[in-house]
Amino acid sequence: MSKKPLFSIIAPIYNEIGNLDELYRRVSETMKKSGGDWELLLVDDGSSDGSTERMRELAKKDKHVKPVIFARNFGHQIAVTAGLDYASGDAVIIIDSDLQDPPEVMLDLIAHWREGYEVVYAVRETRKGESWFKLFTAKAFYRLINRLTSIKIPVDTGDFRLMDRRVVEVLNTMREHHRFLRGMSAWVGFRQTGVKYHRAARLSGETHYPVRKMMRLALTAITGFSFAPLQFATYLGFISAGISIIAIPVVVALRLAGSQAFYGQASALIAVLFFGGVQLISLGILGEYIGRLYDEVRGRPLYIVREAPKSAKQVHK
Ligand code: UDP
Ligand code: MG
DSSP, X not given: OOSOOEEEEEEEESSOTTTHHHHHHHHHHHHHTTTSEEEEEEEEOSOOSSHHHHHHHHHHHOTTEEEXXXXXXXXXXXXXXXXXXXXXXXXXXXXXXXXXXXXXXXXXXXXXXXXXXXXXXXXXXXXXXXXXXXHHHHHHHHHHHXXXXXXXXXXXXXXXXXXXXXXXXXXXXOOOSSOOHHHHHHHHOSSEEEEEEEEOOOSSSOOSOOHHHHHHHHHHHHHHHOOHHHHHHHHHXXXXXXXXXXXXXXXXHHHHTTOOTTXXXXXXXXXXXXXXXXXXXXXXXXXXXXXXXXXHHHTOOSOXXXXXXXXXXXXXX
C-alpha cells in the first residue's frame, strides 16, 4: 500500500469515566507505532457519569478523537454498530473501553491484517478479574453456540477484533436489530485468523453485563443463527406423541387384567402438567422468535445520534 492506511478504532462507552483518559493515552501511544493514520471513535451509549463531557474535551485537544453521542442507552452491540457506520478506515478495530482488551494488542491485529487477513479476532488465552461463574457460563455458551449453529464462531473470542473495509461494508448492509456481532463477522467469511492475548481485569468501575444481559445476548446469538429451538418443540412433540401411542394399549391391557396401576387422579394430573409445561415452553420459544420478527418488521432505526463531529461522516445509515 503506497498511501498510509487509516485505522478506525471503535470503543463503546457506557459510564467509563475512570477509564477514558487511560484508554485514550494507551490507544494513542500504540497507534503512533502502527505506521498508519488513525481515528478513535468513542461511541457514548447514554452515559450519565460525565464520560460525555470528558469525550468532548478529549476531542477538542486531539483531532484523532471523534465522539458519537447517543440520545440514550442502546446497548453495547448497537454502540459498536454505530461505530462501524461512522468509521471510514481501511481497517476497523473494535475494543472495549475498560482496558480489558489491552490496546497494545492492536499492533498484532494490524500485523496480521498486513499479511492479508480480512478478519483478525483476538482470542482470550487467560482472563483476569472475572468470577468463576462468568468464566464457566462464557465457556459453556461458546460451546453451545457452536453445536447449535452452522457457522463457526471462534471459541473464547469477544468483540475485540480487526476487520477489513470489505468486511465492514458487508456488515453495514446487515441491519438486524438483535445483533451478535461476533457471529455476524464470522458469518461473512473472508480470510480470518486469531491472535492470542491475555485479557486484563477492568481498570475502573463495574461490569455493565449482569447475568440478565448475558442471557439476552446468548438468546440473540442462538435465535440469530439457528432454528434449533423451534425444531426442539417438534422433537418434543414427536417424542411425547410416541410415548402416548405406546401407553394407550398398555394401560388398557393392564386395566382389563385387573391391575391396580393407573387408578386415581395423580397419574392423570402429572400427565396434564407435563404436557401443559411442554406446550407453554414451545409457545415461549415461538414468542421469542415472533418478538424478534416484530422488532425487525417495525424497522425502527437501530440507534439515535444526538451529536457527532463533522469530521466523522456517517458512511452508512
Ligand atoms: N457498554 C456499552 N453499553 C452498554 C453496556 C456496555 O457501550 O449498555 C460498553 C462498556 O462501556 C464497555 C463494553 O461495552 O466498553 C463492554 O462492557 P463491560 O466491560 O461492562 O462488559 P464485560 O467486559 O464485563 O463483559
Ligand atoms: Mg469489560
